[in-house]
Amino acid sequence: MAAEREPPPLGDGRPTDFEEQEDGEDLFTSTVSTLESSPSSPEPTSLLTEDVSTNSNGPKPAEVVLDDDREDLFAEATEEVSLDSPEREPILSSEPSPAVTPVTPTTLIAPRIESKSMSAPVIFDRSREEIEEEANGDVFDIEIGVSDPEKVGDGMNAYMAYRVTTKTSLSMFSKSEFSVKRRFSDFLGLHSKLASKYLHVGYIVPPAPEKSIVGMTKVKVGKEDSSSTEFVEKRRAALERYLQRTVKHPTLLQDPDLRQFLESSELPRAVNTQALSGAGILRMVNKAADAVNKMTIKMNESDAWFEEKQQQFENLDQQLRKLHASVEALVCHRKELSANTAAFAKSAAMLGNSEDHTALSRALSQLAEVEEKIDQLHQEQAFADFYMFSELLSDYIRLIAAVKGVFDHRMKCWQKWEDAQITLLKKRETEAKMMLANKPDKIQQAKNEIREEIEEWEAKVQQGERDFEQISKTIRKEVGRFEKERVKDFKTVIIKYLESLVQTQQQLIKYWEAFLPEAKAIA
C-alpha cells in the first residue's frame, strides 16, 4: 500500500502522491482515533483519511441534514475531512497522481485578466513559473456565474438546482462557453474532493458555503415568502463567490474534478456530503479527534515566519469576527429602521389627512411620501450592507479557518516526521542492544529484520523531512497569494460599498430637496 511514487521530472516533488500513500497509516498514529487504521479503502490511491466502508450506497435521505450544530462545533476542521467515494476512483486511479497536469502547483501569482504582475513576497520557483506560463500560453481568463435557481422535485426530496455558467478562453476546456445544472450537494462534493487532495499538502482550499437546515426546509416545503427567496438568493451568491474563488487558485483550476464539475452535464451524486451517512459520522469523530490532537502536539517552531503568521491570522480572525458582528447588527437595525420608517410614513399620512389647515395637510402628506421613499432607500441599503460587506466578512472568516487548517496540517506533518525519527532512534537502539547481546543464531535473523526496519524508517524519516519542507514551502506561497487576494478583495468590496452609500446619500438629497419648498409653502 505504501508504494512510493517517483516525483515527476519537473522537480519539486509531488507532495500529493506521497502524502496519500503514507497518511493512511501514519497520520494519526499519535492520536486517539483508531478508525483510520481500520481496513478501508482498497484502492491504491487512497487518499487522506478517515474512511469509510459503509457509505457509497448508503441511504439517500433528503438533503436535509440535522447536524448543523455539531458541524459548527468543529467548524474549523471542516476542510480537513475528505471522502472516499467510489465515484471518484475512475478519475483518479487512471493517472499517476491525482491532481495533476504537467503544471506543478507553484504559480504563486495567477496572472489575472487585468495585470500580469509577477511580484510576490515569496517565490521559490520563479523560473519555473515563467516556463509554465509559456507552456500554458493562456491568459488567466475564466468567468463563472451561478444563476437561475430552480426548484426540482417536491416535498422533502426537493432541491434547488443552480445553473453554473462558465466563460473562458483557457485551452484546457473543450468549449469557450458552457453551462451545467448543479445542486448544492454537488458543490459540497466538489469541495470535499478538492480538500482531500490539497489541504494536507498546504494549499488553501476555499471553503464551501454552509448548509442550513432551516432555510432548505422552508424551500422544500414550498413556502413562497420573502425569507425563503432571500435564502435562495443568499445561497446562490455564496455559491458563485465560492466557485470564483476556487477557479482563481491556479492549482485548483487544473484539477480534473473541478473541470468535471464545470463541464460534464451529469455528475455522480455526492452522497457523502450528507451528515447522517457513515461518512458524515466518521467526519465528526475525526473532527473531534483533530481538535484533541491539536492541543497535544507541541511543535518546536524553527521558522519564525510561521509563528508570526499564525499569530497574525489568529488576530485577523478575531478582528474579522468582531467586525462581522457589528455589520450584522447594522443590517438588522437598518431593516428595523426601514420598517419603522414605513410605519411612520403611514402615520404621517393619516395625520395629514386629519389636519384641517390645507397647506399643512399637504405638507404632511408630502412628508409621508418622502419617508416612504426613504424607507425604500433604507431597504436597498440594507441589502447592500449585507451582500457586499457582511458576506465578504463571513467568507473570509471561513477562509481563515481553512488557512488555520493548513497550518495544522503542517504541524501534523512535522509530528509525523518527529515520530519517524523517534521510531528510528528506538530501532537503532534495539539494534545496538542486539549487537552487544551476542547470541549468534537467533541474532542473525533478528539482525536482518532490524536492519530492514531501520532502513525502512530511515527512508520514512527522510520522507517526513521532505514532506515537511514541501508543505512549509507551499504554505508560504499560498499565504502570500492569500494575502494578495485578501487585500484585493477587501479593497474592491469596500469601494463598492462606499459607492452604494454615496448613492443613498444622493437620493436622500433629491428627496429632501423636493420636500423643502412644500414645507416652506405652509402659510
Added chain:
Amino acid sequence: MMEGLDDGPDFLSEEDRGLKAINVDLQSDAALQVDISDALSERDKVKFTVHTKSSLPNFKQNEFSVVRQHEEFIWLHDSFVENEDYAGYIIPPAPPRPDFDASREKLQKLGEGEGSMTKEEFTKMKQELEAEYLAIFKKTVAMHEVFLCRVAAHPILRKDLNFHVFLEYNQDLSVRGKNKKEKLEDFFKNMVKSADGVIVSGVKDVDDFFEHERTFLLEYHNRVKDASAKSDRMTRSHKSAADDYNRIGSSLYALGTQDSTDICKFFLKVSELFDKTRIKKQNITSNPDALPHLQLPSESPPPAMKIEARVSADEDLKLSDLLKYYLRESQAAKDLLYRRSRSLVDYENANKALDKARAKNKDVLQAETSQQLCCQKFEKISESAKQELIDFKTRRVAAFRKNLVELAELELKHAKGNLQLLQNCLAVLNGDT
C-alpha cells in the same frame, strides 16, 4: 461636547414670534421674560434656576432668579387646571418628568463591564453615554422652559398670583410630591373625568365651530399620538444604526492598525469615515413655540458617520419632539373643550332645573341665580375658548412649518456633508489602489 449646528433657524427670531398667536406682542414680551438660565442634576432631582426679567410693578425687582424643582412646576400647572377662572383657556401642558433612569442604568452597566473591554472602548462608550445623558438633560430643561414661557406669554395666565409666587419666592415652595393616597385620588379623578367626558361628548353642540373643533381634535389627537410613537421608534432605530457605524469604525481601526499588508492604510482611512471620536448630539430646542436656547460654538465638519448620529438626533428633535409636544397640547385643547361641554351641560341642567322650579314655583330665585351663573360661566368659557382654539391652530401651523422646514434643511445639510465625505474618501482610496 457642544456644537452649534445651523443655529440660525433655531433661534426664535422676531419674525417667528410674529407668527405666534395674536395675543402675544413684542411689548408684553418685554414686560415679562422668563427663562431657565441654569440647571443642576443631582442624584434624584434636577434643580432649575428660573430667571425672570420683568418691568411689571408686581415684582419687587426687575431681575431675579430662583431655584425650582420639577414638582414645583407640576404644582403650578395643577393650580392652573384647578382654577375655575381659567376653565376657558388652554392650559399649557406640564413638562414631563425628567427621566434619567435609562441613561443611568446604561452608565451603571458600563461601569460593571469595565473590565471586559479595552480602555479605548470604555472611554468611547463612556463618552457616548455621557453625551446621551447630557442630551436628555438639555431636553428636559428646554421643556420646562417652554412651559414657563407659554405661561408668561399668555395674557391672562401671566397675571396669575401663583405664577408670580413661583417666579419670585426664593424659598422652597414646600410642594411635596403627591403621596400614594393623593395619587390614588388623582387616578380616580381621572377615571371619573374620562367617563364624564364620554357622557358630555355625547351632547351635540349648538355652535358649529365647536362641534367641528371637537371632532377635529379628537381625531387629530389620536393620530398625533400614533405618529409620535412611530416617529420615536424610527429615530431610535436610526440611532442604533448610527451606533453600529461607530462600532464598525472602531473595528476597522483595529484591523487597520494590526494589519501588516498595505491594506492597513485603506482600513484606517475608511475607519476615519465611520468613526466617531466624540459623540455629537445637536443642541436641544425641542420647543416648537421656539425659545432662545443655549448657543454652542460650531465645529469643524465631523466624520461622515458621526453625521448619521446627528441625523437621528435632529430627526428626534424636529420631528419626534414636535409631535410629542403637540400630543400634549392637543390633549390640553381637548381638556378645554371638555370643560366647555361640561359647563354647557351644567347650563342646560340649570335651565331645566329653573323650568322645573318655575313650574313648581319653589326655590325659583335659587334656580335663577344658579342658572345665571352657569350661563355666565358657559359664555365666558365659550368666548375665550374660541379664541384659544384659533390661537392653537395658528401656533400649531407655525410650529409645524418651522420644524418641518428645519428638518428638511438639516437633512439636506447632513446628506450633502455625508456625500462629500464619502466622495473624498473614495477619491483617496481609488487614488491609492
